[in-house]
Amino acid sequence: MAIRTLRIEGDPILNKTTKEVKEITPRILELIEDMADTMYENQGVGIAAPQVGVLRQLFLVDIGEGLKVFINPVMEETEGEQTGDEGCLSLPGKVGTVKRPQKIKIKAFDINMEPFETEAEDFFARAICHEYDHLQGILYSSKAEGGVRDIPYEDEEEEE
Ligand code: ZN
Numbered sequence: 001m002a003i004r005t006l007r008i009e010g011d012p013i014l015n016k017t018t019k020e021v022k023e024i025t026p027r028i029l030e031l032i033e034d035m036a037d038t039m040y041e042n043q044g045v046g047i048a049a050p051q052v053g054v055l056r057q058l059f060l061v062d063i064g065e066g067l068k069v070f071i072n073p074v075m076e077e078t079e080g081e082q083t084g085d086e087g088c089l090s091l092p093g094k095v096g097t098v099k100r101p102q103k104i105k106i107k108a109f110d111i112n113m114e115p116f117e118t119e120a121e122d123f124f125a126r127a128i129c130h131e132y133d134h135l136q137g138i139l140y141s142s143k144a145e146g147g148v149r150d151i152p153y154e155d156e157e158e159e160e
Contacts, residue, residue: 002034003041004052009091015137018055021071024113027079028058035060036067044089046127048134049063051090059131063124073108075132082122086130086140087151095151096144 008014021028031054039047039060057072064098087095104125107117120128130140132151141148 001037004034006089007051016038016055017137018057018135020133021056027105042089045093046131048131049132057135063127069111070108075106077105079103093151094148096148098140098143100129
């Protein structure tokens with residue numbers, strides 16, 4: 001288990017595009033494991049390789065239904081529209097309202113380099129689109145309507 005240092009908005013690596021993963025090497029497996037550890041440690045629902053400083057086409061998503069690994073993903077179809085709040089491990093303490101497709105179809109390779117295709121809707125589609133953007137060097141803050149805002153501090157009331 002290894003937690004990697006998260007790159008934070010302003011770090012130029014987050015605005016770079018990524019290269020294909022050519023093969024699953026021990027180094028790539030270690031990266032995937034570390035990315036999962038880093039995501040869970042920070043209570044994220046997704047993480048992309050550039051967020052730990054690696055410019056590879058790879059991201060993980062877990063919206064509470066198990067860890068899913070997407071290698072060399074290609075978005076095939078998008079449909080409809082949804083508007084909702086999202087956050088990002090690279091913008092701690094922030095949230096923004098972003099328009100995303102309601103439904104998507106994406107193909108990618110799994111951890112054994114086997115191709116697969118997934119259809120996703122609602123929050124799962126949102127999470128995938130967010131991570132997919134990271135691989136193109138795009139942060140959600142550039143798409144957020146009205147920009148990002150601080151997450152309101154909610155603990156105070158609960159303690160009273
Ligand atoms: Zn993010």
